Amino acid sequence: MNITVNGRPRTIPGPASLKLLIEQICRDRRHVIAEVNGNVVRTPQWETRILQNGDTIELVQFVGGG
Amino acid sequence: MILFSQIKDILSDRRRETTESLAREAQALTEQYFGRTISLYAPIYISNYCSSWCTYCGFHSHNRIQRFKLTAEEMRREMSFLAGEGIENALILTGESYNLTPPSYLKEAVGIAREFFPSVSLEVHPMTTAEYRDLFEEGVDGITVYQETYDRKRYAQVHLTGTKADYDFRYGTPERAAQGGVRSIAMGILLGLSEVAQDLTALYAHLRSMEKRFPGVEYSVSFPRLKPIKGKDFASCPVDDVTFLKIICLTRLLFPRVGINLSTREGMRLRDNCLGLGVTRMSAGSNTSVGGYTLRSPEEQDPQFDVEDRRRVAEIVEKLKARNFDPVLTDWRRIPNGVTLP
Amino acid sequence: MSIMQTIQSAQPALENDPLRIADRQFTSRFLLGTGKFKNKKDLSAAIAASRTQIVTVALRRIDLERHEENILEYIPKDVTLLVNTSGARNAQEAVRLARLGRESGCGNWVKVEVINDSKYLLPDNAQTVKATEILAAEGFVVLPYMYPELYTARALEKAGAAAVMPLGSLIGSRQGLRTREFINILINEIDVPIIVDAGLGAPSQATEAMELGAAAVLVNTAIANAAHPATLAKAFALAVEAGRLAYMSSPAAASDSANASSPLTGFLYEQ
Numbered sequence: 001m002n003i004t005v006n007g008r009p010r011t012i013p014g015p016a017s018l019k020l021l022i023e024q025i026c027r028d029r030r031h032v033i034a035e036v037n038g039n040v041v042r043t044p045q046w047e048t049r050i051l052q053n054g055d056t057i058e059l060v061q062f063v064g065g066g
Numbered sequence: 067m068i069l070f071s072q073i074k075d076i077l078s079d080r081r082r083e084t085t086e087s088l089a090r091e092a093q094a095l096t097e098q099y100f101g102r103t104i105s106l107y108a109p110i111y112i113s114n115y116c117s118s119w120c121t122y123c124g125f126h127s128h129n130r131i132q133r134f135k136l137t138a139e140e141m142r143r144e145m146s147f148l149a150g151e152g153i154e155n156a157l158i159l160t161g162e163s164y165n166l167t168p169p170s171y172l173k174e175a176v177g178i179a180r181e182f183f184p185s186v187s188l189e190v191h192p193m194t195t196a197e198y199r200d201l202f203e204e205g206v207d208g209i210t211v212y213q214e215t216y217d218r219k220r221y222a223q224v225h226l227t228g229t230k231a232d233y234d235f236r237y238g239t240p241e242r243a244a245q246g247g248v249r250s251i252a253m254g255i256l257l258g259l260s261e262v263a264q265d266l267t268a269l270y271a272h273l274r275s276m277e278k279r280f281p282g283v284e285y286s287v288s289f290p291r292l293k294p295i296k297g298k299d300f301a302s303c304p305v306d307d308v309t310f311l312k313i314i315c316l317t318r319l320l321f322p323r324v325g326i327n328l329s330t331r332e333g334m335r336l337r338d339n340c341l342g343l344g345v346t347r348m349s350a351g352s353n354t355s356v357g358g359y360t361l362r363s364p365e366e367q368d369p370q371f372d373v374e375d376r377r378r379v380a381e382i383v384e385k386l387k388a389r390n391f392d393p394v395l396t397d398w399r400r401i402p403n404g405v406t407l408p
Numbered sequence: 409m410s411i412m413q414t415i416q417s418a419q420p421a422l423e424n425d426p427l428r429i430a431d432r433q434f435t436s437r438f439l440l441g442t443g444k445f446k447n448k449k450d451l452s453a454a455i456a457a458s459r460t461q462i463v464t465v466a467l468r469r470i471d472l473e474r475h476e477e478n479i480l481e482y483i484p485k486d487v488t489l490l491v492n493t494s495g496a497r498n499a500q501e502a503v504r505l506a507r508l509g510r511e512s513g514c515g516n517w518v519k520v521e522v523i524n525d526s527k528y529l530l531p532d533n534a535q536t537v538k539a540t541e542i543l544a545a546e547g548f549v550v551l552p553y554m555y556p557e558l559y560t561a562r563a564l565e566k567a568g569a570a571a572v573m574p575l576g577s578l579i580g581s582r583q584g585l586r587t588r589e590f591i592n593i594l595i596n597e598i599d600v601p602i603i604v605d606a607g608l609g610a611p612s613q614a615t616e617a618m619e620l621g622a623a624a625v626l627v628n629t630a631i632a633n634a635a636h637p638a639t640l641a642k643a644f645a646l647a648v649e650a651g652r653l654a655y656m657s658s659p660a661a662a663s664d665s666a667n668a669s670s671p672l673t674g675f676l677y678e679q
Contacts, residue, residue, distance in 0.1 A: 006469045026470060028478050033467070033511045040511050058469065060508060062479050064451065065466025065492045066441030066579070066606075066628035082673070089672035308676050339675045 001053035014053065019046035026059065033060045068319055070270060074263035077312055085312055092315035092344045095322045103392045105325075105347040106379065107155040107187070108148050111356045112136045112175050114368065116161030118228025120214075122259065122292055124370045125161040127228060131368040135160070135167060140361055141178050147359045149182040151351050151379040154396040156183040157210065159370075162191040162230050169197045173204045180205040184396045187250070191229060192239040198246025208250035209243040211236070212288065215260040216268030224259060237272070244280040251276070251283050252327060257310065258292030258301030266313060270320060286325030286347060289313055293331050293371040307336055311343065318344035333374040341391060351379040420656035422649060427624055429601055430517075430549040430570040432488065434461045437618070437652055438645045439490070439603065441628025442479060445637065452482040453638035454631055458645040464490045464519055464626070467505055480514070489514045490551060497524045499538035506543050518543060519573065520552040529579045533560040537567055544568025553605055556590040561598045572598055573626065575606035576617060580629040582609020585616050595621040611640075611647030618651025619658075 001014035005025065012021065018034060018041055026032055034041050035058040041049050051057070068076070076084070113135035116125045124131070136144065148156060156179055160167040172190060179186040187208030188201065198209065215221050218233055225231045240251050253273055255265045273285060291310065292301040305313070310332075317326055328337055328345045330352040337348065352375075353359050355367035377385070386393040426433040440460040445451040455463065463483055470476070483489065491509035496502035499522060506518040520543065522535040531553050537560060540552045549570045554560055556574035564572050574591050577583035584607060585591065595602050601623030608614050609630045617625050627644050634640040 006472060008472075025472050027475050030478060031480055031512045031514065032470065033508050035508065040508060042511055043513075059472075060467045061470050061476075062465040062489075062491075062509075062512065062514070063468045063476070064442040064445055064479055064632075065494050066443045066464055066626070082671075082677070085673045085676070086671045093672060308673075311673060311676060335675065343672060 001051070003051060003054065004056045006057070006059055012051075015050050017047050018049040018051060018057070021051060021057070022046060022059065028061075031061055034058070035060070068316065070267050070320075073267050073270075073316065076316060077263050077266075077309055080308075085308055085315075088312055088315040088319070089343050092318040093342055095318050096342060096344050096346070099322050100346050101392065102342065102390060103346070103394045104341060104386055105155065105394045106153070106350045106382065107157055107185075107347060108151070108153040108349055108379070109157045109159050109189075109329075109352050109354060110141075110144055110148060110179075111159045111354060111358065111370065112141055112144075113160040113163070113167045113171075114356045114370070115163040115166040116228070117165065118162045118230035119226040120228075120230055121224045121226065122256070124368065132366075134356060135171070136175075136357060136361075138174060138178060140357060141175055142181075143361065144357060144359045145179055145182040148351075152383065152395060153351065153379060154183055155185040155187070157187045157189055157208075157349070159189045160191070162228060164191055164193075164229060167191070169193060169200060173201060176201060176204045176206055187252075189252075192236055193242070195242045195245045198243045198248055200246075202247040202249075206248060208252065209240075209248045210252035210254075210288070211239040211243070212252075212254035212256060212290070213237060213269070213272065214256040216255065216265050216272070217260040220260040240272070240276050241279070244276065244283050249284060250286065252286045252288055252325075254288035254290065254327075256292055257289050257305040257313070258303055261303055262305055262309065262313070266316070270317075273321065273324065284325070285321075286327050287317060287321075288327040288329065289317075290329060290331055290371075293374075310336070311340065314340060314344040330373045330375040331371055334377065337375055338385070338389075341386070341389065348382070350382040351377070420653070422652065422656075425652070425656060427601065429551070434488075434624075436461045436645065436648075437624040438614075438648045439463065439605075439624055439626035440631065440641065441492075441626060442483070442632075443628050444632035446632070448477050448479065448482045450632075450637045451479075454641035455483065455487065457638040458641035460487065460641075460645065462488045462490055462517075464492045464628070466492045466494045467509055468495075488517060490517045490519045491515075492519045492521055493539070494521045494523070496520075496522050496539075498522060498532070499535040499542070502535070502539040503542050506539075506548055507546075510548070516547060517549045518551070520550055531555055531575070533557060536560070537563045540564050540569050541567040544570075551603065556587045556594055558590075558593055558597060561594045565598055565600055569600060571601040571603050571623065573603045573605040576604045576613065576625075577607030579606045581607050582630055583607050584609060584613035585620075588616075588620065591617070591622065592620055608644075611643045614644050615647045615651035615654070618648050619654045621655050622651075624648070 002011050114125045115133050116127045119128050120126045185207050189210035221233050255269050325346045326344050327347040329349045354369040358367050383393045427437050438460050439462045441464045493502040493505040502520050502522050510516050520539045522532045524532050536552045540550050543550045551571045552564050552569050553573045561572050577586035603624040604617040604622045605626040608627050614625045631637050631641045
């Protein structure tokens with residue numbers, strides 16, 4: 001299925017949980033914050049959040065900033 | 067910025083907020099320029115002979131009081147007592163008699179005083195520049211001379227005879243003292259003699275002209291209030307406590323760096339409350355009679371004015387310290403610098 | 409009581425003068441921004457050298473092509489993270505970023521920064537007030553970054569800001585306290601801590617802000633770009649302490665605690 005991750009289209013085998021996606025694409029998963037279609041999905045819910053075709057996913061983390 | 071032309075309005079403004087805000091500003095400036103130091107000094111009267119007739123003064127020539135002047139030995143006793151009290155800054159006073167307390171007598175007194183005190187000032191009759199220079203070389207640091215009032219008409223009414231009746235000679239005294247090399251000069255008016263705003267303005271103008279012409283001199287001002295002598299009141303324009311305090315604050319605002327002296331004429335309560343609002347020098351443990359410290363019993367004394375604050379030096383020092391003030395007994399010592407005066 | 413009695417107060421000391429924001433207390437009044445450091449080691453050393461207790465961090469999309477070191481690895485756990493909403497162009501985006509930040513599990517302290525001007529990078533005060541209202545109502549500890557202006561500061565305080573962060577001069581300009589007079593007004597009029605943020609390029613400028621009565625300062629660019637960031641960070645921290653001590657010794661600070669009802673001249677009317 002086709003999803004958008006951080007603004008880029010990506011094709012993944014479905015069905016897949018958000019947790020699986022993050023484990024596959026993020027090397028450091030601590031303090032990763034995930035948003036699916038504009039809504040925050042808290043870490044404990046990653047496993048049960050099953051991604052759908054066309055979902056837009058944002059993965060953010062802290063960086064240096066003033 | 068306060069103008070001389072506003073003095074009258076400020077003094078006649080009876081609102082409490084006006085007085086309070088003057089006090090607030092004066093306090094800040096005083097602390098800015100002087101910190102919390104208060105210099106202490108004491109008067110020592112060595113003669114009450116007087117050839118002037120000043121209607122308000124306990125020493126005047128027509129007053130029937132016992133006249134005498136201290137001998138060298140008597141001076142030593144009085145000065146030794148004062149020095150023992152902790153005083154290091156002595157103000158030597160006489161009546162105004164050029165003939166009976168001539169410069170030679172004053173010179174002797176200064177010489178003796180220098181044995182006891184690091185700093186010696188004189189409040190005596192006006193003299194010439196040459197005489198001031200002579201006394202300066204003998205060790206005089208300061209000269210105190212009050213114009214009393216700058217209102218010539220009133221001046222003539224209260225100074226009936228004698229050298230003090232000469233307004234212009236007296237007016238020129240601070241200048242002659244400065245030319246004589248004197249380091250510190252105290253000027254003032256006698257509050258109660260004449261319309262206060264006018265006198266104060268004239269004093270400020272006199273002080274300003276001195277500051278301009280002799281910038282090296284350290285100036286201070288005093289505001290003695292006419293006091294009853296043995297119960298008899300002489301003030302024709304009495305100055306109340308509120309006005310008195312405003313005068314101190316106004317002086318601080320207009321002359322941030324000028325010292326303000328407060329004598330024991332004023333009561334303990336007013337003196338204590340005026341601290342920090344502008345006053346930088348106080349007399350302490352004062353007696354205003356000749357020989358009053360050690361030589362004559364209170365019943366035998368004829369004071370120049372009645373002392374209100376009768377606390378001893380040590381008590382005042384303690385009180386100042388308790389209030390976070392820093393009592394200063396000597397703020398400088400004369401050190402020979404090898405330069406010979408002409 | 410006379411003024412002589414009221415002005416005697418305990419000797420001021422930094423130990424007795426913590427910075428209080430919301431329910432926390434800090435011994436350091438120096439906040440460090442973590443942007444633009446050449447490497448994370450410099451950042452880590454700067455945090456240690458300055459003993460800062462509050463640092464700002466920002467949120468960004470993870471770059472999935474390139475491994476980035478996690479900045480949190482370089483920030484000690486006992487340092488409070490202040491999540492900067494930088495990148496937000498309006499109140500709504502700032503709110504979104506703040507909510508995202510809270511999901512990280514790193515607390516609910518947020519520096520609201522709304523900038524919609526790429527030439528001067530000046531904050532949008534109106535949008536900042538809006539975001540502050542929303543976030544404070546949601547329980548965030550909000551420290552809004554703002555252009556020092558009295559009405560905005562009042563609105564921010566009313567909206568529930570835990571502190572107000574006026575800019576000293578343009579971000580990254582190192583021009584110091586160009587807004588001095590206006591920051592002074594905020595210090596006098598606003599009850600929450602005033603933290604000077606942006607534009608401080610030298611420790612002397614930080615001292616100036618602290619002497620004025622600022623509760624704290626935040627510095628980033630000057631330190632991050634220094635040849636020796638940790639050394640300059642320490643210099644800033646010391647400068648902040650010097651300025652605070654100077655402020656504490658001033659009559660302005662004393663009058664904060666003085667009894668306002670003891671006029672200097674009241675004795676004249678007592679009998």
